[in-house]
Amino acid sequence: MEVVISSRDDGVSEVMQEWTEDEEVTRIRRMRSGEWMGSSPRKPTHDRMRSEASSAHMRNFQSEKAKGRQTVNWPFASVTSETTTVMSNPAMPDFPLRRRRQTWQTPGIRDSDIFSVDGSIVPDYVRNYIRGETPESLAKKRKNNGRLAERDVEYNEDGMGHSRLQSRAGELGGFGADDGGHSTIGSDMSGDDRRHLMRGAGGDGRGSGGSWGSLAGGWRAGVSVNLLIAFIVFAGSLACFIVALAGSRPAKRLLTNEASIFNGSCTEASGVSYGLHALVNVLGLVGIAGANYVFQVLTSPTRAEVDAAHAKKQWLDIGIPSVRNLGRIAPMRSVLALVLVLVAVASQVIYNSLIFTSQAGVGYNLVFVTESFLTGAPFSNATSNNAGRLGRLDILSLQDQASRNQLVNMTAADCISRFSGNFDTEFSAALFVTRLDDPSNSLVQTASPASAVRFGVNPVAAKAVTADAAPINPDSVQFCLARRATTDSKTCTVVLNGSLLGLVVLLNLVTLVVTALVLFRTSRVSRPLVTLGDSLSSFLQVADETTQGSCLMSKTDVLQKRWGLREIKYWVPTAQYWFQSASLPRWVFICSIWTVMTGLTASALAMNLSRKNDSSADRPLTTLGVASATAVFPLASDVPALGACLIAALPQLLLAVLYLATNSLLTTFYLSHESALYASGTPMPLRVSYQPQGDQTTSLYLTLPRPLSWGLCAGFGGMGFLLSQSVFVVGAKLNGMTGGDSMEASSEMVGLGFSDTGLLVLLAVVAVLGAGVVGMSLRRAPRATTAEGQAPGNPLVLEAGSCSAVISARCHNTEPDEPSDMAARKLMWGVVSPMFRNDMEVAHCAYSSRGVERLGMTTGYS
Template identity: 40%
Template sequence: MPHEKDHLSVHRFNGTVTLAQRVEPSSTGSSRPTTSKSSEGVRAATAAEAGHLTDGSAISSQEPPPSRRGRKGFTVHWPFQTQSVATDTLSIFTNNAPALFRRATWNPPKPDDLESTVTSPRDSTLIPDYVVNFIRGETPETVARRKQNGGAKGLRAVDITHQHRPQRSHMALLEGASGGGFSRQHDDGYMHSNSTATSTTTELQQILPGNEKPGKGWRSLSSGWKSGVMLNLALILAILIAGFVCLVIAETKIAFTLGYLDVFTGSCLTARNIDWGLHALINVLVVVFIVGANYIFQVLSSPKRSEISAAHESQKWLEIGVPSVRNFRHIGRGRAALAMGLLALAVATQVIYNSIIFVSETGFDYQLIAVKSSFITGSDFSISNENNNANLTRNELLNIQGLAEQNELTKLSVPACISTFSAAFNNEYQNILFVLSSSSSSDDSLIATFRAGLNASSMSDLSTHTSTTSTQILIDGSPVSFCLAQAILPSNGSCTVNLNGTLFIIVLALNILSLLVTACVLFLPRFVPLVTLGDAIASFLSGPDPATRANPLLSKANLTTGLGGWGFTEGKYWAPTRSPRYLRTASRTQWVIMAVWLFATVALAISALAVTLASQIIDSPVLTAFGTASAHTTYWVPSETPIAALSVAVAIPQVLLAGLYFSVNGLLTTFFLTRESASYAVSPKGTAWQPLRVSAEPVGHQTTSLFLTLPRPISWALAIWFAAMGFVLSQACFVVALTSASEPEMSLLGIGLSGLALVVLLGMLVVLAAVVAGFSLVKVRSAAMADGRALGNPLAFEGGSCSAALSARCHRVPEEAEVWWGKVAWGVVETGQEADGSESVIRHVTYSTKEVKELDGAHQYV
């Protein structure tokens, strides 16, 4: 006679099936008795085939062939203990299927024999798993798709456990199974159990073809956060290839590896336009590195679930969904080093890229001509060696005199004239007439000529004849009344756009390092980060965090003050007094860091603008154009200074823009993290169930996206704005290299400042600050209250992202085992104790696929 509790037994087999032995009921997955007639018939048939089954008796004298699994032992929790899908479909199969399709080791008796077979509640036989799957109407492919997000057990350790759920046909079970998991069944609230959700990866790897194995191959790299890393990798590779092509082309023209390549030589206007275009392109490429580094930094700094659990055990919390340096204390050191290294490479790339292009200008030697007022009316003049130090010919002087008579010369005030000729170089005028206010008895209208500029060999002679103050010029004691200047035509100037070969090689090396580090991120072992809000919610719903149990309204303030924080389980009231603004969702540290970067950038721009204005001694200071050197806004350095070092020094302010980008991006990311979280709460318009947006391998209704937290339009707009600011900064502070037209070996090096570019940069910084401040004043979407008010939002982060506060809101009810697969909303849910209609002062709030209600200030929540 069978044991009275045989229906609770588990049959454990070792190697070839020769012995069956009962174990304690605690080893099984169910204690419910079986009543299916068809299942009893199957057991009877099995007993007839094996001989008889008693406690400790042998099952059969004929050994079946060795198991195809190859492992010495496994445990099978029989699925045929209740009226389950497998039981009912099995009876149909055994009653109607021809013996031709049955396994040789399993020969059920004919239906006529089933009635006479002695059955017991527990007698069973070893059913191959592929037969069970076939009975359910499944194929290896559908099994693989259904289980592709499974857990640790493999095909060699199959655990078929009875599911405590209503009877359903296999067609109903397969409904919605596509592309990664079963969809949520909203009609009757049926949920798949954890054992289904955690079925094996090893099994899938054996069933699936090589190109369909989960988490392997192209599919795992073409979705979620890995697709973003792949995109960054492709962009870096494209930039690197383009750089090498440019290097090869340059080498074919001139051996410039340790020197300079003349990209263009010609008109200064054309050279300036080329310089603008190249710097605009450079700053677009730079933004690719900066944005990509920030993206990967957020991925690498995102914690794994095990790291969060370890932190919570020590009563520490981490940041989820935002780039975080704070997490470095709790994540792997290797990931932290990769993240910081990639940021450093991106910033270095931005600086070096903005250093490789500069414009050298041929300095114009100009002449200073002291004349009487009669000279400009056509009076005669004479030339001698004593009064013609500039070595001008008579025809040149007559040409200048003719221009003066025709009013084609520019009239300058005395202060403007002083500002022009006292500068180290002049790129605006080629001849300047000093018109004296007094006249002598001599009929000669020409007093003297002098050479000025880089090749100012006669400037010493000029100094012996002139004396200047801030208001007047005296030549041989006679004051200058005004000046007339002949402007330089744009076509007359000569400029060269130069490419620094040494720095270009360095930037290519930085690109290679960035490429390698980015590629390493794709192949980090056992790296499953919780990157997005959806990742964290799904993780905490599938495995509730014991550290925040029964404390669903836990806040970051509770953790910092110690009131109602770790270990608090008495329930809390939700009674908001206001709706928070995004200003409060970011931490104070984030605001301080952003303010420091912004203040440093603005202060530098204002200081540079003040210097440029103060250096001009004329009455109405002029803002110099983008990237244009001016005599009084250029600050000279020793001519022996390496131009590569000077170029890098000039580009150092780009670091401020990089730091400002990272801080502003982190701030906006926190805003949108709160925005996404708050959208799951019950709104005044009603409950809106939404799928979880995960960073990789979505299942059920889950979705994935290329962006992590900050939406693409915001991220792109921010990137474009900073690319524009990088270009403006490159034109506001630049290298000035001048050579003499008559003596090319004479040169000057300096740092030029553009007043107009500095003003534009300041305006862009003000606009950026205004946009961030304006967004921070927007109110977070309010949640609906039970009394009809729309006030506050329990899902809004205050003081920054907090893993503990997030996990506290994700303690699902037991009735919903796989809630994270469906479209969810957050609110008050009914538990088993409340379903009978009884009122409870303490209620439960969590995410659910079912109906959720508004929070009531009169109730406590756990």
């Protein structure tokens, strides 16, 4: 048997010892670097010193493993036919093994405290044989930068030397295991490089094995959290729906009618309504935020998709939620991403349509009379002067109460303001005393809620009596007398739309299923380029040939198809601000949404305030969720309460789109900021979204930091609540007067109400949001370190937004002394290779783990 160990004298070369089964060394010879099994040359390591005790322990352990083992002649071997075991540095710690179900693991040393296996004991030609590859396919694979994505079965290493078969039959479209070299760290490393890499694969606990280990960080952990939230929301909504069904008799009535949640005083009903609206807005915004998170994961391209786009001189977005990528990624992922976002936005509208408050009251009737009516003058209630079809007993009752001073006296202005088509349950009837004089008939005209819109409110009184050439105009009204409602107008009911609750349960189920598909139907070794660190790691491991020699390529060059020209460019530092990180179309879109939102809110507030006047009985500003008598607009009689609720909740669509646009804009800011930090003079690790290696880090958030993301979600949740209390449904159960032919004994009406206070606060919050985004956009990019000192600009700022080609062009480091696990180390960006072209100094910039030179303003770069 042959064993390769490191020499103790020079720490550079390795020694091969041939052993017999009796543990006798028959031959010792020194090996040159790279001689063993045709592997690539190893770089010198720096910790080859070993103690005698460690060497003896290793020899004893190896002899025990070798006893009784038959010699195996490996097929196609080119250097030896005996059983081989390659030993790595024994100072390297042992790592926990991954526990996997129904997977094949190669036998190896598992319980050593002194050393561990340097890679798999399975030779490369056996792996290739298992993969079904031939020498021709391997040559083609090397020619294509290691990409052969057509295979259905991959033989992968899990990052700790343990090999396994990986089936791709059940993967979600586009998230395959072979991402074009994105997971090749550690394939050809020295002992030191492998130990540095393995710190992130298990030595520090970040890459613990099993299914739970894959969910411990990165995008899978984030999707897992969203899946848990989606399950809780679905279970809660389903439980509420079941309880509502159980409380309805019969149960199917809930799907066609409203259900009462609370019935009592209006003060308590307002409290219940506030709490429920706050809850549903929190759930709605959490759903939208979660959908946006999963949307970014789904629309993140794989390396294969990026390579396919670059081959066509096209580019993709990386690190941000991208609508642009939908047409360039796997169709299944595009469909799931769209479904998830649309369902979340629709849920926000339906959540705010679930409940409304209805107030018990009476329908007021209007009667226009002469002054003699108050003293008992005769009248006629013929059809010609009785548009409201009031019964004679109703009119006589009013005449009797007026003669005994039992009615409330109001000015003409107050009466017209209060009863001009407004929602008011405080009064049941009003007498408009005119300046007209008709001795034969003291009744001029009548009007009632049923005369114009059955379930609406009264038309403008003056217009009602001036219609059809009636001899009345507003100036002819002297004063008015109003009769207070005798029923309890302060009794309110919180009403639930049962059919919409059932729809909410269905939408929550869709969200749950789609999120589960994203998490469980993607390959465990899939590597979508979700974060900036993912893309940098991929491009540093396998360079993108389409962007070579263009380290200062800008997005303008990409849009002009100036790829592969290898032009010499000079970097001129100028002050750069965050607003330059977003493209012009993105700015136009978010400014348009913000302007529409602000304009509609301001217009509604101005309209409400303009309907008030000095003589109005309404308060200057109403409280949240309460509309003044002049701020309620009736809907048509054929509009049910469910339809009215949906109409009132439609502005939530605009708010949801504004949230998505704002989140995307801030994500673009922070993507460019994260990129610029690598040119600030301080080495930084890559922040990846899945299984960090070496110095790499991971996080639950993708690009936008958690505090800002949570603050944005909380802010928009509050805005959603304010909007629900600013524009809402006003419902009333109206009881008619006791006349025989007057309006129906009981009816309902709905309208849209506007709260002055709610609109004013909402307008202020939207303005603060706009000011905050503008203020953040004026923040300066981190200064780059140059040969002349701190420059005002930064060459790594992603101007005009994310661009995969620009990111790729910055990752071409071909220096021979760069470690093969460079992507797993802390990196800087700067000059890595000065050169001369046509007697002119030309340098190249890239990421490096070994230090870089500073950029100069007089040097050309290519």
